[in-house]
Amino acid sequence: MPIEHETRDGALVWIRNPITGVVSYVVDVRNKSFAFTLGLRDEPVEPPHLTDAQIHAATKDCPFCPGNEHLSTAELFRMSAAEIPEWTGKGNRPHDQWVVRVFNNLFPRIPAELTAGRNESYIVVEDPRHYVDSPRSHSDLLSTAMLGAGHFRRLLEADVRVMRLARENHSIRAVVVRKNQGRESGASQPHPHQQIIGSPEPFPAVAAEARAERETPGLFDEIATLMERLGLVIENQGGVVSYASPIGSFPRSYDVMMPEYRDATLADLSSDELDCFAGALYRILRILGPLPLDYEIHQGPGLPLHAHVNARFYPYSNVAGTLNLPSTLLQRTAEIRTAIARGNRR
Ligand SMILES: [Zn+2]
Ligand SMILES: [Zn+2]
Numbered sequence: 001m002p003i004e005h006e007t008r009d010g011a012l013v014w015i016r017n018p019i020t021g022v023v024s025y026v027v028d029v030r031n032k033s034f035a036f037t038l039g040l041r042d043e044p045v046e047p048p049h050l051t052d053a054q055i056h057a058a059t060k061d062c063p064f065c066p067g068n069e070h071l072s073t074a075e076l077f078r079m080s081a082a083e084i085p086e087w088t089g090k091g092n093r094p095h096d097q098w099v100v101r102v103f104n105n106l107f108p109r110i111p112a113e114l115t116a117g118r119n120e121s122y123i124v125v126e127d128p129r130h131y132v133d134s135p136r137s138h139s140d141l142l143s144t145a146m147l148g149a150g151h152f153r154r155l156l157e158a159d160v161r162v163m164r165l166a167r168e169n170h171s172i173r174a175v176v177v178r179k180n181q182g183r184e185s186g187a188s189q190p191h192p193h194q195q196i197i198g199s200p201e202p203f204p205a206v207a208a209e210a211r212a213e214r215e216t217p218g219l220f221d222e223i224a225t226l227m228e229r230l231g232l233v234i235e236n237q238g239g240v241v242s243y244a245s246p247i248g249s250f251p252r253s254y255d256v257m258m259p260e261y262r263d264a265t266l267a268d269l270s271s272d273e274l275d276c277f278a279g280a281l282y283r284i285l286r287i288l289g290p291l292p293l294d295y296e297i298h299q300g301p302g303l304p305l306h307a308h309v310n311a312r313f314y315p316y317s318n319v320a321g322t323l324n325l326p327s328t329l330l331q332r333t334a335e336i337r338t339a340i341a342r343g344n345r346r
Contacts, residue, residue, distance in 0.1 A: 146290075
């Protein structure tokens with residue numbers, strides 16, 4: 001069955017997500033007032049910088065900050081500055097400091113009883129820095145966008161190591177990589193980190209995608225082709241396609257997909273393939289910058305490797321399976337393409 005949608009004069013009017021059935025309608029929201037949401041983000045015009053005392057007070061109990069290693073569960077591994085030469089945080093920090101640090105989540109997402117008694121929820125701390133340099137407010141947190149492409153790729157290498165650890169547990173059948181950035185995205189810790197979760201059964205969201213692909217063979221290829229036709233593709237190179245998704249969970253959702261790369265995981269990618277996937281994902285994260293967002297990497301039997309990115313700052317409402325998309329979608333996608341091309345030339 002083709003993906004149900006309607007275009008008028010070449011522009012998308014509505015589209016049904018073939019997996020969830022949610023219908024996205026493109027609407028002109030330019031004249032709608034978002035006063036409530038915007039009001040929440042009000043900040044003084046010229047906010048002062050946080051003092052050292054304020055920074056200390058905010059980070060002294062952060063389990064992900066250097067010096068607080070004793071507040072987390074036992075470390076599984078770390079990556080040093082020597083292993084991440086692209087790290088931009090060197091400055092006057094000690095050279096022997098870790099840059100990426102991995103340990104079990106104190107609060108397993110899936111109870112250990114269901115995974116052969118082993119906690120299979122992991123935390124990957126992305127960087128020792130909690131805030132940006134000279135933060136002006138407590139929301140001036142380091143974001144993944146500031147890590148740089150090389151560092152982000154190393155982060156995915158760390159994820160692969162974690163996935164191998166999880167796979168040593170024979171009760172684990174699926175692994176997901178998840179990131180929440182910013183309080184509005186549901187992040188519980190402000191310090192930049194990823195979560196990796198091993199599950200004894202396929203994750204429901206991923207299983208639903210695999211089921212849809214089974215029932216409609218070629219569905220994911222069709223999605224990629226349709227996005228191209230609708231003018232929503234951001235990049236398409238090295239076997240990785242990224243696009244602004246009109247069938248995402250939020251009005252501003254982006255997917256990164258390897259249509260030819262099926263039934264396998266991040267851990268099976270060659271070095272070049274990992275480069276391409278990490279690069280395409282990172283460039284979207286760089287465009288979104290410090291905005292609240294989440295991303296999730298989906299992998300498993302019957303599916304092409306892919307990631308969903310959701311920008312979480314914008315107002316939205318999914319009412320009974322209907323979602324509104326801004327009519328500026330096409331224009332914004334073109335702007336993202338231009339910004340990425342500009343960034344690549346730098
Ligand atoms: Zn911290
Ligand atoms: Zn997915």
